Amino acid sequence: MKTRISELLNIKYPIIQGGMAWVAEHHLAAGVSNGGGLGIIAAGSAPVEVVREEIRKAKTLTDKPFGVNIMLLSPYASEIADLVVEEKVSVVTTGAGNPEKYIPMWKEAGIKVIPVVASVALAKRMEKHGADAVVAEGCEAGGHIGELTTMALIPQIVDAINIPVIAAGGIGDGRGLAAVFMLGAEAGQIGTRFVVSHESIVHPNYKKRLIDSRDIDSTVTGRSTGHPVRSIRNQMTRQYTRLEQEGKSFEELELLTLGSLRKAVVEGDINNGSVMAGQIAGLVSKEQSCKEIISEIIEEAEKLLKID
Template sequence: MRTRISELLNIEYPIIQGGMAWVAEHHLAAAVSNAGGLGIIAAGNAPAEVVREEIRKARELTDKPFGVNIMLLSPFAPEVAKVVVEEKVPVVTTGAGNPESYIPMWKEAGIKIIPVVASVALAKRMEKYGADAVVAEGCEAGGHIGELTTMALIPQIVDAVTIPVIAAGGIGDGRGLAAVFLLGAEGGQVGTRFVVSHESIVHENYKKRVITSRDIDSAVTGRSTGHPVRSIRNQMTRNYAKLEQEGKSFEELELLTLGSLRKAVMEGDVVNGSVMAGQIAGLVSKEQSCKEIIEEIVDEMKHLIQNFHF
């Protein structure tokens, strides 16, 4: 499967693992890379030296390319931006902000820069400032989201930029990957399905909650604050929605979610924790290895395209 994305990133399959905070650490990133995709370590709010250690641990598990996702709202983002240069990380994806100030430093180091975008305007701006590709993420995705759906967003961004586009949001099998290829994308980012992989370190309660989810089981909270987040419905999302309806302040809402993702991922609290997952969770029915997930997606996509008849 050769696309501009697989060639740009020197990977076998144009499948990128989502940069999910607390979930995407060195075990998962290395497993995805070893399976032929591009594994991603999520820096999240971690200090720079923690990220450095994750990079070095991943290198002990794989000799394949992998990347680091930098959450630009993190207070440690400036230091992490330098660590990826010092550690010679081949690929950086970014989210929750504008990476323009770091792009010259990364380009000088030969790093491939792939910002996550949720609008045509931001995609065009990222191309102007030297991004090598963009991840166009629809609101079906888990975690922090924009407003446009994948179906609407991808072709508009593909038409607006000349750099390759990776689609994200609602991709969980070969049908999803085939669909975004037909929309003009040259790669797909998968998040929720890798959450329940064997190599994922998330608590078994979290995995079971994703696997048993139905199509209608996710909810978006935080629209009133300008930071919408998609998670699986539970007591925390209900409490949050109630406070939003009551017009509570941003600070009060943030207090409710403080540490909630870690609580779900590490401690298995799927009642009061934040169980971030995309709408595609209703399609995820079992735990598999990263290799099995990627091969299943690719085989299904190839079969569909090769046997498609008008």
């Protein structure tokens, strides 16, 4: 299953792992890369030395390419932008902002630059400034989301730019990957299904909650603030929604969610923590290795696309 993305990134299969804060660390990134996809370490809001250690640990677990996701709202974003050059990282994906001021430095260092976008306008701007590809993410995804669905967003971005498009949001199996290929994408970015992989370090409570999820269990909070987030319904999301309806300030709402992702991922508090997951959580039924997940998805997609 060769595409411009698999050739660009020197990976066996056109599957990218999502850059999920607190979840996407060196074990998961290496597991996905060793399975034939592109693993990603999520820098999140972590200090530069923490990210450096994650990169170096990943290098001890895989000799395959892997990337780093830089969350541009992080107070350490500029330092991590320099770090990926120092550590000779193969690929950088970016989120929560515009990375164009860093692109010349990354390109000069031979780093492949793949911003995450949620609109045609941003995709076109990223192409203009030298991005190698984009991840076009629909609102079915977990975590911070835009407004357009994957079904509507992907073909519009594919038509608007010449660089390859990686689809994200709502891809949980081979059917989803085949579907986004039909929309013009050349790879799929997958997050939620890798959260329950053997290599994922998230708390067992978090994994079990995803595996037990139904189709209607995800919800979006934060629309009133302009920062919508998709996660699994729980006590925290219900409280957040109530405060939103009461017209509470952004600061009050932020106070409720402060440290909530860590609370769920590390401590296993799935009632008061933020259990971020995409709408495909209802498709997730078991814990597997990254290699098994990738192989299963590729095999199913190839049958549907009639690839020998």
